[in-house]
Amino acid sequence: MTNTVSLKRLVPGLIIGPASWLGPYIAAASLFLPALIQQIDAENKIQLVALFSTCGMVFAAVSNMVAGYLSDRTRSRFGKRTPWLVGGATAFMISMILASMANSIPFLLISWMLGQIALNFIVAPMVAWLDLAPEDGKGTASGAYGGLGMALGNNGFTIFAAMFLGQFRLGFIIFGIITFIGTLLAAIIVREPSNLDEVLEESAKKEKKTLKESLAIFPSWSISRDYYLALIGKLFQGVGNFSITGYLLFIMTDFLHKGTVGTQQSIQLINTIMLIFGIAMGFIAGPLADKYKVLKLPVGLSTISLGIGALSMFFLQNDVGIIIYGFAAGLGMGIWNSLDNLLNLEVIPDKNRIAFFLGVYNLGNTITQAIAPVLAAFVISQFSFSAIFIVSFIFSAIGGISILSIKSVTR
Structure with a gap:
């Protein structure tokens, strides 16, 4: 049976959590990254922004699925989601600090891709927190995550981020720290229950699967x-x-x-x-x-x-x-x-x-x-x-x- 968390704890976490990763990401991707690329290589900035966007999409797609897969199979006293999203927030903060130090495009690209991977180890586990809501409160939890948390992340942070356009290297650092603190705060508020006693369905049933079934990541x-x-x-x-x-x-x-x-x-x-x-x-x-x-x-x-x-x-x-x-x-x-x-x-x-x-x-x-x-x-x-x-x-x-x-x- 799936553990549940009261809406009094879950809703604040689902507002603070997504705002804490989406807001800094939007700020970095739309303001700080283009500004730093222009400083390093102004002549090729248009092509480079497109390159970063394309590579970021590929890394995000792969890391998102990997993060979701690993999270679903995690057993810990902090639950299956919290260890990954806190770890992802730590890695994202470090990658933004590295990006702020970049003086070449290759170093910046590597730092940014590490950040994309880390970010998706926050995103995939955190959205699964919705399943912790009581059955009669899942709509409220979803509204908190997508309606309030995402709205604050999409629109609220951009106003604050614009203040750092003249100091965009500092902006990378500040917003990386915001992601870490916000994600950690959300995890503390939610207090995801331990799932050490949860048994994987595969282990419980010990069914033999055909090769075709084993490779079927996506059902028909x-x-x-x-x-x-x-x-x-x-x-x-x-x-x-x-x-x-x-x-x-x-x-x-x-x-x-x-x-x-x-x-x-x-x-x-x-x-x-x-x-x-x-x-x-x-x-x-x-x-x-x-x-x-x-x-x-x-x-x-x-x-x-x-x-x-x-x-x-x-x-x-x-x-x-x-x-x-x-x-x-x-x-x-x-x-x-x-x-x-x-x-x-x-x-x-x-x-x-x-x-x-x-x-x-x-x-x-x-x-x-x-x-x-x-x-x-x-x-x-x-x-x-x-x-x-x-x-x-x-x-x-x-x-x-x-x-x-x-x-x-x-x-």
């Missing part, structure tokens, strides 16, 4: 249809979202023809609306999902809401369209971030590999952030800027339809 479609539909929904939702947010600056300047002040105000307005909705849905969406036992419908419709927001800018091309996008995308992302991990938890095909499957699912964030800009750049070059709004709508709609096609979750 017939067994895991709903999990794969959720994963498809995640990937299409991510591309639909990031194809707009990744080019928001150029949408304002090149598509809507706004000046510097107008561009700044519009981007601030969109981010403010999305932050408000993200925090609000973190408080509201999870508890409502628990109370009314509804999950699939809000997650599926939240994805479609992103597409509607994209169409508003395509058709209106003015401030009204921007505001509608902010509300539609803010509502959609707020609900999605609050509930999508819980939906995935419901459709996982193997409950003995929760961290592994949740980790693979959360790779959708990394992969789509790499795919979306490339796809958007191709569409813009082949057609026009307006075409990315259509692409965003189509991908978001397919993502929503995939989620709504899940059968094992009825509502």
